[in-house]
Amino acid sequence: MxxxxxxxxxxxxxxxxxxxxxxxxxxxxxxxxxxxxxxxxxxxxxxxxxxxxxxxxxxxxxxxxxxxxxxxxxxxxxxxxxxxxxxxxxxxxxxxxxxxxxxxxxxxxxxxxxxxxxxxxxxxxxxxxxxxxSLGLFDARTSLHIAWGDFPAGGLAVISQSGQVGSEIALLARRAGVGISRFVSVGSQLDVTTADLLEDLADHPSTRAVALYAEGFEDGRRIFEAVRLLKRAGKPVLVLAAGASEAGARAARSHTSALTSSMELVDAACRAAGALRVPTAAALVDVAACLMARVPVRGRRVAVLSDSGGQGALAADTAHGRGLTVPRLSPRLAAEVAGLLPATAATDNPVDLAGAGELDLMSYRDVTHALLQSAEVDSVLLSGYFGRYGLDSAPLAGPEQQAAAELAELPHRHGRALVVHSMGPDSDTAAVLRDAGVPVFPTVETALDALSGAAELRARPGRRIPRAAGNGVLPGGYWETRATLVRAGIAFPEARQIRDHRDLAAALAELRGPYVLKASWLEHKTDVGGVRIGLFGAEAVTTAFTAMHRRLGEGTYIIEEQDVRPHVVELILGGRTDAGLGPMVMIGAGGTEAELHRDTVTECAPVSPRQARAMIRRLRCAPLLTGWRGAPPADLKALVRAVVTVSQLIAGCQDGAAELEINPLRVGPEGALAVDALLLSTPGPSGHRAQEAP
Structure with missing residues (x-):
C-alpha cells in the first residue's frame, strides 16, 4: 500500500x-x-x-x-x-x-x-x-531500493555527496547493528541538492538520526538551516566533511583567514545548528549507535564497571580525556555495590568486580542495576571480558547470553544508558546486546568517543542566527577601518593622520608619548617595516618618520599614542564572511605571534554577550584574563562588548564578503583598546579590492 x-x-x-x-x-x-x-x-x-x-x-x-x-x-x-x-x-x-x-x-x-x-x-x-x-537511493519504510548493496532497515538516514562514502557508512552501520531508514547518494546535485534531501527528512517517520557526508558547503547556510529543522524535529545530525586542508590559508591576506581553517568554520556551523562533526565514517557510526540505542545517552556522568582493575582505570582516564566525568559514588551507593561483590572489589568508580563475574555472571547485571537506578550517573560503561566467556568456554555461552538479555533490559527500566566495551565484540553475547538496543564496541576508546559524542550532541540545542541589518561597512586602510570601529564602540588610542613633517609637528603638539608610527595603507605593517613603536620624544619620532617615508614613499601615515598600560593581554579579534557558510567571528591569542599560538575560537556571527563569554572561556589563554599569577583580572565586560560588536559588523556587511581584523586588541583592567585593524573585501573574479593608495 x-x-x-x-x-x-x-x-x-x-x-x-x-x-x-x-x-x-x-x-x-x-x-x-x-x-x-x-x-x-x-x-x-x-x-x-x-x-x-x-x-x-x-x-x-x-x-x-x-x-x-x-x-x-x-x-x-x-x-x-x-x-x-x-x-x-x-x-x-x-x-x-x-x-x-x-x-x-x-x-x-x-x-x-x-x-x-x-x-x-x-x-x-x-x-x-x-x-x-548517484549511487542510488533506498527507503526502508516504502520498500524503495534502487541502489547497489543491501540496507537493513533501521532509524539512521544517510545523505552523502559521495556514493562510496555513503555505502561505507551503511556497511559499518550494519556491522554495528544500526539499520538504515533512508539512503540517498546525491551525485552531482544538478537539481536536487543536499539541502533539499535534508529538509525532506524532517517529517520522515522512520528516521531517528541523520548522517551527512559533504565535500563542500557552497550552499552551507541552507544546509545548516535544514540541520536546524531536523534538530527541532528530534532528528540529530552527524556531519562527516572533507576538505580540512590548509590550502586556503596559504593565500590568506589576514590572520583571521589564516587562523580559521575550513573545518573550524564547519564546526562553528555545526554548533550553531545543533549538529556534531565527526572525523571518520567509523566514528560517525559509533556515535550513531549510541543515538540509536534503546535508551540514548543523556549526560556526561559515567559509571565505569569492569572485571579488571587495569581496564577500569584506563577507561576512567580515557573518559576524562573525552570530556566525560567519572564521579565518586556516594557512600550509600558504594556500600550497596560493595554488598554485591567480594571484599577486594573497588567500589568508588570505577567499580572493579574483582572476579565476581567468574563466580556468577549475573553479578554484571546486579551491579549495573544498582548503578543505573541511582541518580548519580547518566550512563554505565561496562568494560572488559563480558562477551567473551562463551567464546572461550562453551558451557558459559548460554548463561552469558542470558545475563546479556537481562542486562539489556536495565536501561529501559531505569531510563539511563548502557554502553559496552567487550573483548568479544563479535560474539553471540554481543549480538544479544545489540539486538536489544545496547551498543557494543571493540575498544574502550571507541566506546567512550561514541558516548562523549552522543552526550555533546544532546547538549547542543543550536541557535538561530539573526540576520544583521546592513551597516554600510566598506573596505579601506587603517584610518578608515579605525573610524568605522570607533563609531561602533571599539576604543582606540588617540591618533592623527600625517603626510609630511608639518603634519607631524602639529600631531606631536596634541598627543602624548610614547608614540607609534604606522604606514596606514599597508595590510601587514610589521612584516615590511611599516610600523615603529616605543618612540619617545619629538626627535625620535621625526627620525623614524623620515626614514620610513624615504623607504615606503608618499602616503598617509599615522602617529598614535602607544598603549603602555600594565597587565595587558594581547588578543586577536576578527570576522570573515565565508561564501557558503556565512559570517563568522573569531577570537584568539593575538599579536605578531598569533599564527604561532593558533589559539582561537570561531563561531557563526552575530553572537550574543552570553555566546561571546563562552567563546572567551574556551581559549587556552583564557586564564591570563582572569588574574594569572596574582595579576589583576582584565575587563571581561569590555572584551565581551568588543566581540559582540565585531560579530555584528561582519554579519551586517552589505556586500556579504569581507574580512575584519583587530590585532592586537589589548585587554587590561581598564578596558579593551584596539591598536591595529584591517578591513578587507573578498576579491572578486579579477582579484580587485578597495584600499588606500600609497
Missing part, C-alpha cells in the same frame, strides 16, 4: 523519490557484475508496493521479469525512472522520459555530456533529478 499522503493530492516535489507508484530501471542487466543488475534486483524487491518495469535491449527477461526495449513500450508511464545507461545515451533516455511525463529521474551514470543543459531540460519539463553520478 502506498503512502496515503501521496494519493489523490499530486506528488510533492520530492515525494516521487520517497514512494513512487511505479518505477522503471533503464539499463537493467542480467549480469550480477553490473549496476543494472543491482538496481533491478533492488527495485523488484518492492513489487508488493508498486509496479516495477525493467528496460533493456539486452535480455527479454531479468530475474524472472519480462523487459521492454524502451520507456514508450511500457504499459504505463513510470513515476520514477533510474537511468543506468552509457553516458552518451543518457540524454535521449531522459528526453523520452520527459515527453512521456515522468516526474522523477535518478541519474546513476556519471560523466554525462552537457549535464547542465540536461538538468535544465528536466527542470523545465516539471520533473526532478537526483544525480547524475
Amino acid at each position: 502506498r503512502d496515503p499522503a501521496h494519493v489523490g493530492t499530486g506528488i510533492p516535489s520530492l515525494a516521487v523519490f520517497r514512494d513512487p507508484a511505479s518505477v522503471a530501471v533503464v539499463g537493467a542487466s542480467a549480469n550480477p557484475a553490473k549496476w543494472g543488475y543491482w538496481l533491478a534486483r533492488g527495485a523488484l524487491a518492492g513489487r508488493g508496493r508498486r509496479s516495477v518495469h525493467l528496460v533493456t535491449r539486452g535480455a527479454d527477461e531479468i530475474l524472472g521479469t519480462a523487459t521492454a526495449p524502451s520507456l514508450k513500450d511500457l504499459p504505463e508511464v513510470p513515476e520514477l525512472v533510474a537511468v543506468c545507461v552509457p553516458a552518451a545515451q543518457v540524454g535521449p533516455v531522459v528526453d523520452e522520459a520527459l515527453r512521456l511525463g515522468v516526474r522523477g529521474l535518478l541519474g546513476i551514470t556519471a560523466g554525462v555530456p552537457d549535464a547542465g543543459a540536461l538538468a535544465a531540460r528536466i527542470t523545465a519539463g516539471g520533473a526532478r533529478l537526483i544525480g547524475p553520478g
